[in-house]
Amino acid sequence: MWPHDLRVNLGEAPAYQSTPQIATDSQGNAIVVWAEHTNPYFGVHAQKFSPTGARLWANEVRVNGEPAYRMDWGHEGSLAIAMDGQDNVIVVWEGEWQYTWTDPDVYAQKVGRDGQRLWATDVKVNSDNIHRQRIMAVDVDASGVSVVAWVDERNAGEDIYAQRLDATGPTPVGAGGQG
Numbered sequence: 512m513w514p515h516d517l518r519v520n521l522g523e524a525p526a527y528q529s530t531p532q533i534a535t536d537s538q539g540n541a542i543v544v545w546a547e548h549t550n551p552y553f554g555v556h557a558q559k560f561s562p563t564g565a566r567l568w569a570n571e572v573r574v575n576g577e578p579a580y581r582m583d584w585g586h587e588g589s590l591a592i593a594m595d596g597q598d599n600v601i602v603v604w605e606g607e608w609q610y611t612w613t614d615p616d617v618y619a620q621k622v623g624r625d626g627q628r629l630w631a632t633d634v635k636v637n638s639d640n641i642h643r644q645r646i647m648a649v650d651v652d653a654s655g656v657s658v659v660a661w662v663d664e665r666n667a668g669e670d671i672y673a674q675r676l677d678a679t680g681p682t683p684v685g686a687g688g689q690g
Contacts, residue, residue: 513564519543520556521571530590536598536624540567544574544592544602555590555604557622568626574602575620576633595651595678598624603636603647603659617644617661621680630680637674639665644672654678 520528526549533543539562547554555574559567589605600622607615617636621629637644642665649659655678663672 515564517560517564519558519560520545520547521558522547522549524549532590532592534592534594534600536594538562538598540598542592542594542600542622544590544600546590546604553606555602555620557600557602557626559626572622572626572628574622574628575604575606575618576628589645589647591647591649593649593651593657595621595655595657596653597655599629601649601651601657601676603649605645605647605661614641614643615645616640617647617659619649619657619659619676619680634676634680636676637661637663637672639663641665 519531520526526547529546531543531545533541535541541560542557543560544555544557547556557568557572557574561567591603593601595601601619602622603617603619605615606618619634619636623629636659642663644661644663646662647659648661649657651657657676657678658673659676660671660673662669
C-alpha cells in the first residue's frame, strides 16, 4: 500500500479529469491514463508510478496528438488501455477532429515505458467515417499485435466491431471489421 493517496494529475489550471484507467507493467509499476478537459481542449494524459508510489515520469505525458480532439467526456468505455510484453501501454479513446460530436471514431496510440509516444501519429482504428463508434476495449497479444473492439452504429443499430493493429500501429492487420 502507498503511504497516502496520490494525486495523479499535476495540472494547476482549472480542468476536469475523468475516466481513469490503470495497467501494471512487469516491474509492478502502475501506469494511469485519464481524460482531461481544459477548455477548449480535450486530451488523454498518462503518468507512471513505482510500487512505492514514486512518480516515474517528471511530467504528465500527453498521449493524443495535436490538435486535440473532442472526447466522449467521462462515459464509461470512452477510454481503454492494455500493456504489451515490453511494458508499453496501448491507449484507445473515442474522439473526433470536428467539434460537432456527431460521428466520433476510435483512436489509438502506443506509449513507451519511458513515456514517449511510439507512433508518429494517432491511429484511427475504425474504417467507417459516417457513423458513431464508442465504448472500446483493447488487449495485446504476445507478439505486440493489439486487438480493439467497440460498439459501432453503422448499421442503424449497435453492433460490435473489432480491428487488429500491427505492433508498429499505423497499419491495421486485415480489412477492418465486417465492412
